[in-house]
Amino acid sequence: AAVRSPVRSRFCIFASFVARQKKARGSEGNIRMNYALDPTDNQVKILNEDHYYPFGLKHTNYNSNVKNFQEDPGFSTLRIIQVPSEGNTYRYKYQEQEWQDELGLNWYSFKWRNYDPSIGRFFNIDKLAQDYVYNSPYAFCENKVVSGREIEGLEYSTSTSSDGKTVTVTAKVSLVNKSNGIISNKEMRMLAEDRAANLNSTVGGKDLSGRQIVMKVEFDPKATLIWEYNTALDVSKTVLGPNETLEQLQVVASTAAGWTDDIGNTQKNRTQINLNGIPDGMSEKGIFRMWNKTVRNETARTGNHEDGHNLGQRHQDDALLSQEKAQIQLCDPDNLFNRQAEGSNVTPQQRTDIINQINSQQSNVKP
Numbered sequence: 141a142a143v144r145s146p147v148r149s150r151f152c153i154f155a156s157f158v159a160r161q162k163k164a165r166g167s168e169g170n171i172r173m174n175y176a177l178d179p180t181d182n183q184v185k186i187l188n189e190d191h192y193y194p195f196g197l198k199h200t201n202y203n204s205n206v207k208n209f210q211e212d213p214g215f216s217t218l219r220i221i222q223v224p225s226e227g228n229t230y231r232y233k234y235q236e237q238e239w240q241d242e243l244g245l246n247w248y249s250f251k252w253r254n255y256d257p258s259i260g261r262f263f264n265i266d267k268l269a270q271d272y273v274y275n276s277p278y279a280f281c282e283n284k285v286v287s288g289r290e291i292e293g294l295e296y297s298t299s300t301s302s303d304g305k306t307v308t309v310t311a312k313v314s315l316v317n318k319s320n321g322i323i324s325n326k327e328m329r330m331l332a333e334d335r336a337a338n339l340n341s342t343v344g345g346k347d348l349s350g351r352q353i354v355m356k357v358e359f360d361p362k363a364t365l366i367w368e369y370n371t372a373l374d375v376s377k378t379v380l381g382p383n384e385t386l387e388q389l390q391v392v393a394s395t396a397a398g399w400t401d402d403i404g405n406t407q408k409n410r411t412q413i414n415l416n417g418i419p420d421g422m423s424e425k426g427i428f429r430m431w432n433k434t435v436r437n438e439t440a441r442t443g444n445h446e447d448g449h450n451l452g453q454r455h456q457d458d459a460l461l462s463q464e465k466a467q468i469q470l471c472d473p474d475n476l477f478n479r480q481a482e483g484s485n486v487t488p489q490q491r492t493d494i495i496n497q498i499n500s501q502q503s504n505v506k507p
Contacts, residue, residue: 196234196257308354312363318370335443347491366410400449411446452497455479
């Protein structure tokens, strides 16, 4: 799953070198400019300005008169002094990564790998290469440098919203048909498309900050998020919670319509839909009622319930749910994530929690 939004130029201002020196970055996270208030004339001055080709090489032959900053120990405020370019001690440039030019290295140091912008490639193997066999282990940003940015040299994530008003979450999903012929692959795809569309009308909406959350699903046979449609739930890969046993889960799963292997794992997970568990889903002849609107809607809603578990949401009686959040869900009998609920309500707090869950895992992928 990835956070996605329109790419537009913006200025994001915050302190860096000293409290009075600011920086501006573009929508891809590039530090485009450093500037500060010059105490000698009380005017804002550009300290240095950088522009980049898509894969990170820096433009040259213009902005030659731009000042580079240097702190004068004889003054209590930032004093702007014209110094050679090598005097600029602020090293974070392209995609906010540290530029290393010691010993003529000229590469960017991401958290897990080093990147050479002159060839547009990492020169260390991707530690997650086995999960993304379609992609070169040395590729930078999956070669999608216009629509996205690299995260720590590991996972790919698209750009965040430039104005902060919209967050689009895109999940790459692999479909698996284990229905023993009850539905065809084409019919499974139809059920999955219902589920994807319904996801945006349920989980999509306003979060606590008033941001609009938009949910999108891309079907990719190599994705590490699996939507499985079957006739009996498999709990063998379930990550057990406190005081849970596999035997207990097997009893619960025998009457359930859906299942999630690892609650809260937004990067690699499997959710299952048991077609036999959908209310009125099967005819007396053992045929799934694909063309019954109520059955289709309930199948999609069940899928969205499991998607919520995938995104970290829990039942109202889950021991790991905080008392405050449990009370909110208990007071909302139509909440999508309640056990045995029939509603589709999602609260702004739950949407905020979902975004935070995705962002925390995208930023902390382990090697």
